[in-house]
Amino acid sequence: MIEVLDTDVCTDCNLCVSVCPTNVFQAVKDGPPVIARQDSCQTCFMCEVYCPVDALYVDPDPAHVYSLTVDTVKQDGLFGSYRRAIGWAKETRHLRKTDDHFRLPQ
Numbered sequence: 001m002i003e004v005l006d007t008d009v010c011t012d013c014n015l016c017v018s019v020c021p022t023n024v025f026q027a028v029k030d031g032p033p034v035i036a037r038q039d040s041c042q043t044c045f046m047c048e049v050y051c052p053v054d055a056l057y058v059d060p061d062p063a064h065v066y067s068l069t070v071d072t073v074k075q076d077g078l079f080g081s082y083r084r085a086i087g088w089a090k091e092t093r094h095l096r097k098t099d100d101h102f103r104l105p106q
Contacts, residue, residue, distance in 0.1 A: 002041040003068045007032045009055040016047035054080030
């Protein structure tokens with residue numbers, strides 16, 4: 001279940017809004033998106049995987065909301081933990097070559 005969005009780190013790119021299959025996030029005109037429909041989260045981790053600055057944390061337990069805080073998640077080193085676990089960290093970006101697959105023809 002989506003637990004935390006660190007608004008101090010978020011760059012307002014709204015990728016989380018775009019990739020969420022269940023419309024959990026609400027885009028805000030001048031600021032970071034908000035977790036508007038937490039109960040709709042399916043724990044797919046798409047938002048956490050695509051967040052370019054590791055500003056999101058999805059807890060792997062979909063049945064509970066733990067009401068974690070930004071400070072708790074930072075202290076435990078959980079921001080970006082799913083992306084690191086699957087090998088999709090900033091340090092491995094050169095290995096993925098995903099950008100090449102999504103370029104539009106010129």
